[in-house]
Amino acid sequence: MLARWEKRLSTQGQVTDGWLLLATFSLLVVGWIMVTSASSEIATSLTGNPYYFSIRHGVFVLCSIFFGLVALCIPLERWRFWGPGLLLLGIVLLIAVLLIGHEVNGSKRWIPLGFANIQASEVAKLCLIVYFADYLQRYLPEVRRDWGAFLRPFVVLGVYVALLIFEPDYGAVVVIGGCMMGMLLMSGAPLGRFGLVMIVVVAAGGLLAVAEPYRLERITSFANPWADQYSSGYQLTQALIAFGRGHWLGLGLGNSVQKLFYLPEAHTDFVFAVLAEELGLVGAMGVVCLFALLVFRGLRIGRKAELRGWAFSAYLCYGISLVFGAQAFINIAVSTGMLPTKGLTLPLLSYGGSSLAVSCVMVALLLRVDAEIRAKTRATQTARQAKKQERGER
Template sequence: MKWSEWQRRWSTEHHVIDGWLLLSAISLMTIGWIMVTSASTEVATSLTGNAYYYSIRHGIFVLMAAVCGFVVMRVPMVWWRRNGPTLLLIAAILLAAVLVVGREVNGSRRWISLGPINLQTSEVAKLFMVVYLSGYIERHLVRVRTTWWGFLAPLFLTFGLGALLILEPDYGATVVLLSTAMGVLLLAGASLWRFMLLSGGVVVLGAFMAVAEPYRMQRITSFLDPWANQYGTGYQLTQALIAFGRGGWEGLGLGNSVQKLFYLPEAHTDFVFSVLAEELGMAGAVGVVILFGILISRAFVVGRTAETSGRLFSAYVCYGIGLVFAAQSFVNIAVNIGFLPTKGLTLPLLSYGGSSLIVSGAMVGLLLRVDGETRARRRIAADVSKRNRREVKKAEQGGQA
């Protein structure tokens, strides 16, 4: 093989990694492992006798997420585009299967037991829905932008997945799924007035569902005034707010949280951000928010670069992943600070949970793959342009001679 041919293949198959994207993802996973270790020692000792039980499991999940991300980086985007409908069907089957064979925890069926790992099907559904929706938009972009049916057709499928999530029930994942789908359609150029009209209908439907069941109304009323029933419906939120109050600006120091000592439920999963704020203070909490901001912004930058290069499917995948990270992190942090009613939703890349961490790793891998393919295409285009200019210059010189 000639040196020029080898160099061309190397530049096509390997690429410079987006440093900010990778740094923010690795930083969040590292901070998450540290905080899960700190927040879970007392609970792990009580339940298993091993203070580092959850830390060890989370460390294994971190490694699995890294491996998954690396594997996804090696899969061409054309494979994802071609298999989008199949992946959506798999997501629907998993969401239906969990209602039948899923493991029930605290009144919800969200996990399918696979030996030592519990698969949370909603996490897989988010990724597969984004892949399918991106392919649909690329194929029917004009219809999405100009007709009601082109706009509503993918949303009907998304609403179907949302209905299965509600049956689990998992309202937090439903909100993330629907908001991501509508956000991607809006970024694809769907009519703003159609978007606003449908958003209004979704809000009305959500309000009706909220008041339809007494326990949902209790969650809302406890969210509005958690101190009115701080030992009942408002217990989780009041304990989370106490954690923020204890932490102050500088925090109590790593490992010194008081709220994790059986005061704050789910301290290493849904409310790990509260423990982080208590131990690392406002500075640590703001630092994590900044890292999420970097991760999400780089997802949109990678997507925009792909879109300007004519790679629409890859662009919409990046937009969808960015919206999933944005919606899920916003909901989790908002719940921790009392801005939204309590929802069982993990903090991506940071909370304890194998399914969430592995799928988040796959999403980061997809972003890096899109970035790599876009850079490679631009390098090839630049090389072709340079070669053409050289040939034109040689021809001009030959003509002058």
């Protein structure tokens, strides 16, 4: 029976990974619907048009799909060649956002271009993954053996983290740091080294948490948001109320109460809370399953590449899958009160052009790796059949 289900779920013989496409487009469609629902009231109050954010999000989705199609046409070898340049591009963007960035809620995270704003941390995330995948391909034996090769990536990560802290964008720090640590772990580096590094990371994180009063206040309010539900715990308590209203099947699409100016950032960072209120536990778990499917297919493609000896493709897939998984987990955990509040979007679902564009490019890279694996497999099978025919003729 298990073999039968495995055969049904297999994508062998297909043009591309259909399950990955299904998860991606399902999340894009659900995201567009939920942004439309969650933003209607605030859009009406700000612009008079209830579909203002919905129309903009729709344009973002179409543009992001276009960027993804462009990325899909670029060979992986070209991406690998661009690795060092992309690393520098990420650093330049993170510096530029500190100099000319647009400040929102006390943070400089967006570079204004007139017609749109670019969130530098989203682009830098992709740049670092591509560079680090290239680094692991070039120095994989040394990373597994030598302390120097193991620690060198942390110098690069330190530059990114320092620039992100100045914005500040601690959510991106956690995602990027966790992604790089995960890629190192999957590369086969010794576990003992991770223990020492984790001690340093946890100590540094603890110091950062208590260095500023507002950070400590966030942690204490996260532990008990109801103690100060009209101040530091307001956003989390409103999100929890949304979850409570949702029950099993939700209030129905468009019937959220918390989006009526109770829940701040309802169509961006806390769109999952509105989704849970309107679609209930069933809808929320459906979205979680879609993210799990997306991450699983990405890791599976990476594993196939690793078995073929394609180190760059493998660690590129691992890094992208880890970013999707970590960012989705953190956003959902923040909405449900499992983690302190952070400004982090839900990939492919929250409102925002930069996040959507980078997420679609990442999915395109997964599909590109899968396409090259399938092309190589077909070429190998054709060569084998040609040899068999040649032997038969003889």
